[in-house]
Amino acid sequence: MNNMNLIPVYPEIFLLIATSAILLIDMFLPESKRVITYLLSLAALVVCAVLSFADLNTGATVYTFNNMFVSDPLSNLLKLFTYLGVGVTLIYSRQYNTARGITGGMLGGEYYALALFALLGQMVMISGNSFLSIYLGLELMSLSLYALVALRRDHAASTEAGMKYFILGALASGFLLYGMSMLYGATGGALELNEVFRAIVSGTVDRTPLVFGIVFVVAGLAFKLGAVPFHMWVPDVYQGSPTPVTLLLGAAPKLATFAITFRLLVEGMLPLAVDWQQMLMVLAVLSIILGNVTAIAQTNIKRMLAYSTISHMGFMLLGMMSGVVDGNLFSAVNAYSSSLFYAVTYVITTLGSFGVIILLSRSGFEADTLEDFKGLNQRSPWFAAVMMIMMFSLAGIPPLVGFYAKLSVLQAAMATGQIWLPVLAVIFSLIGAFYYIRVVKVMYFDEPTDTSKIVATPEMRVVLSLNGIAALAIGLWPGHLMDACTNAIVSTLATFLSKVVA
Secondary structure, three states: OOOOOOHHHHHHHHHHHHHHHHHHHHHOOOHHHOHHHHHHHHHHHHHHHHHHHHHHHHOOOEEEOOOOEEEOHHHHHHHHHHHHHHHHHHHHHHHHHHHHOOOOOOOOHHHHHHHHHHHHHHHHHHHEOEHHHHHHHHHHHHHHHHHHHOOOOOOHHHHHHHHHHHHHHHHHHHHHHHHHHHHHHHOOOOOEHHHHHHHHHHOOOOHHHHHHHHHHHHHHHHHHHOOOOOOOHHHHHHHHOOHHHHHHHHOHHHHHHHHHHHHHHHHHOHHHHHHHHHHHHHHHHHHHHHHHHHHOOOOEHHHHHHHHHHHHHHHHHHHHOOOOEOOEOOOHHHHHHHHHHHHHHHHHHHHHHHHHHHHHOEOOEOOOEHHHHOOHHHHOHHHHHHHHHHHHHHHOOOOOHHHHHHHHHHHHHHOOOOOHHHHHHHHHHHHHHHHHHHHHHHHHHOOOOOOOOOOOOHHHHHHHHHHHHHHHHHHHOOHHHHHHHHHHHHHHHHHHHHHHHO
């Protein structure tokens, strides 16, 4: 321990201490002062963001804990957006939780503690440089989310969703762990991704167990992403969870899952790209097709957005499978940075979409069907416009951020020479645009069934408005975010490869 550099781990150490302290403080707070727990949670996120931003500014890559943990530009950039996703979710959920109180199972400090512990798991996943650390972070995140999904103990749908998520999540973790164990055995006991890479490049490793290990690892990752055919948990869990928990599930964890996908497949097994890229291609195509087609039949908007998530994960995988073409890495930076950009922008639009759903919910009422959005423009023109921006962005309509995200992934896929892939993605995106436009039609052209006044806290109105503006502004000026993603990928890959060669 005396020789370990703890500076790269300061954000994780601080969050662990802060979350434990918040949980203890909450035990002694009366229900009328639960706002203190909420404010302390946001303050903890701000401090973590300051620490990670300081690391990002240095641009340095630092390994610690015997190379099990890495702090590099990619990890710090992803952590900043993860803090943003969790922080915005807590702001959106404040009013929802207060309306339901302790008896509703949502106001106690356990909600905030579990959300922060899930965030801690995501941070460890993002910085994991070893099978052990990646799996540790994954389980910390997963166990926290299992509990959050089933937090409303007296709610049958939440309990059922929690059970499904737990069983299928455990199966996914088993797949991933079994794949890691096969890779560990095939590479002669390598746990660090650097050592795995070296062992594969050496050519002395038996290829058969390696390929079997990759199959199980990709299956486990596909479960966590919700890609077809491992998607069966997504719509049920999205629908059954409390809406803030659905947002905790659907936003920030996607960044952490992108991170371990990049770490395991690119940093650990890039020499085997010809094998895992074919698997990702199948997952991407099936996800884009099934996600968009099945979403058309949904009347529950949370379930519709669940199938939408499946299709968007297909697009993200489309970028990941386009990095190595004919054995060269000329397209790698463009492909992986476009996939990263897609993941970040997907989180931004998901936050806004679910933010409006939470805004319309109130005590004893969940705004989770299309009927609940009828005539929203007459009740609140501004938030109807925000929802319209989010729907159009998810559909990939210019000039919103979703359009540029899809365009960058399609350009990366074009570089593979398989023109049918981007053509198929465009066709099914056009089909999928129907269910997004249907939400807009309901908001602007149908008569409202609920004319009650929309009540929201000032901070929620401000943050939700900024969320909508961000989706439009980044779409108009995507260069800064794309440059940040590209620089993070370039720096991380260059440092990793130089370390492997050394």
